[in-house]
Amino acid sequence: MRLGARAFREDGSVNPEIRFAALASFIWFLETRHPTERKRLTRPVLGTHAGIGYVLLYNGILGDMRANGGNVLTNAVWKELRQSLPPDVRETVVYGEACRLSRARLKQLQVTFKQIPYDVGIR
Secondary structure (H helix, E strand, O other), X not given: OOOOOOOEOOOOOEOOOOOHHHHHHHHHHHHHOOOOOOOOOOOXXXXXXXXXXXXXXXXXXXXXXXXXXXXXXXXXXXXXXXHHOOOOOOEXXXXXXXXXOOHHHHHHHOEEXXXXXXXXXXX
């Protein structure tokens, strides 16, 4: 058996060698306890499970390849993401590097924001 690169560095940060699809698969399993059904994860909306939508903003997935580009949840990013979620989603979990929405706005949108790398780990 051959294992890939370690997902996390000693300091807890995500290893920069880890690509979007690998982290997306890990997060999907972490949240749902089910393997991903998608062969190649290439979009920020990972899918839905039990009425919850899961989103990953990582590694320039939105097309902004700057170091921190496309990894921050803003109103504009949320508007774009919401269009990709099925209408029956009750709530959404978004993983990203930062969030520019207030707690009140997140509650209104029924969004739980989880920060990378702090909220990504082995439970």
